[in-house]
Amino acid sequence: MRLHSHDDFTTLREVIVGSAANYLGHDRDLSFELFHHETLTGFRSAWAYPRLAQADADTRRENWAIKERYAEELHEDVEALAATLAGLGVTVHRPLALPPDAARIAGLGWEAAPTPALNVRDNTLILGGEIIETPPAIRSRYLETRLLAPVFRAYFEAGARWTTMPRPTLTDMSFDLSYARDTATTLGGPTEAIDGPQPSPYDVGLEMMLDGAQVLRLGRDLVVNVAQSNHEQGVHWLERHLGDRYRVHRVWRMADNHIDSMVLALRPGVFLARHDGIRDLMPESFRSWRYIVPPEPDLGSFPVYDDYEDLVLTSPYIDLNVLSLDENTVLVNEQCTGLIKTLEAEHFTVVPVRHRHRRLFGGGFHCFTLDTCREGGLEDYLS
Known part of the structure; x- marks a missing residue:
């Protein structure tokens, strides 16, 4: 058991696959x-989702239940x-399952x-032989990596850095609201701003x-995608921690947060x-690399949800979030036929999987997995 992962495209040997057990709500x-913010306001009708200001005035939060059928089907698909990965010869590790009666x-x-x-x-970044737990931005995910602790400990005992x-303290005043308040950045046009952060004696x-x-x-x-000050502070820490071992490049507001439904490297010189x-x-x-752009998502390939009951958290481009097994083989959602045809035309082998x-x-x-061992080394792909 060796932690060794420098990229997202060389031959995958070991991976952590997440758990959907008891995903009951948000x-x-x-x-x-x-x-x-971007998805809630940019891709759906603004009237469909009541904003936080309309939630409980005392707690300033609302628990949004997920329908049992959807949770069960998600669990089936993740398992x-x-x-599938185990059947393809990849060693698969799993986190602890969240119990159904988990305390707040x-x-x-x-x-x-x-x-x-x-x-x-x-909430984790693997760089070579080091596990870096990253600072979460969502309170409900604050202790999520504790469910991964047994796997991380096993890698640590085998020689990995951890x-x-x-x-972060995650009081209301911890957050830079500029991205949400800058309506020009959101894909859906003008949106309702997030207002009303409350002061706390714990503010830093x-x-x-x-x-x-x-x-x-x-x-x-x-x-690294940087959309606001919270991200910039995290990247600054990362640069100081890594020293001259890596070259860190910032991209400004490619997305609100994650980059892996915007661009992924499929092999050296080729991006999706x-x-x-x-x-x-x-x-x-990196602008001289080849950029493969698939057709626009077919909205007919997605389940139809209830505007008033089902909280949609990703854009229709989520199926670009693929997982490479090696430089020629890619796991793709079986329902995303346009992307499958595009990759096959580019001579990739596609493994269709249901999600x-x-x-x-x-x-x-790509989100559901954390590759912990790939064959590639600390290569300089720009040289």
Whole structure:
């Protein structure tokens, strides 16, 4: 058991696949609304979702239940993903399952219902032989990496480094609201701003927050999406921690948070990109690479949800969130036929896997997995 992962495309040997067990609902509070602001307001009717201001005035949060059928079908699909990877010869590790009666978690001045460790790419960054737990931006996910602790400990005992970035306090005043307030940045046009952060005796000012899924790993080069001050502080810490071992490149507001439904590297010199304009947003040194742009998503390939009951958390582009097994083989949602045909035309081998409710649970195959061992080394793909 060896931690060794420098990229997202060389041959995959070991991976953590998340768990969807007992994913019962979402705690909608300021942290949740801010993180999902672009999707909640940009891709659906503004009247469809009551905003946080209309939630409980005392707690300033609302628990949004997920229909049992959707939760069960998600669990089926995630377990099938794990079985598919194991069947392809990849060693699969799993987090602890969140119990159905999990107690609420609490910080200084807030509490939230915990979520299972499903999108394991988000709160951890693997760089070579080091595990870096990243500072979460959603309160309900504050302790999520504790469900991964047994796997991390096993890698640590086998020689891996294990680091945790400074944990934010996550009071209302910890968050930079500029992205949500700058309506020009949102894909859906003018949106309702998130207002009313409340002062707390625990305030320390804006804090670092950075998800692993904001980082595109390309050997010695790391491309990091930065949309506001919380991210910038996280990248600054990362640069100081890594020293001259890596080159860190910032991209400005390619997305609100995660980069892996905007652009992913399929092999050296080749990106999968949401649209042609991605090239111009990338660091100049990567603009000469080939950018594969699939057809626009077919909305008919997604389940139809109830505007008043089902909280959609991702854009229709979520199926670009693919997982590469090697430089020629890619796991793709079986329902995304346009992307499958595009990749096959580019001479990739596609492994179709079912994932029905990707828009309800905020992730695709890249989000659901954390590759811990790939054959590639700390290569300089720009030399």
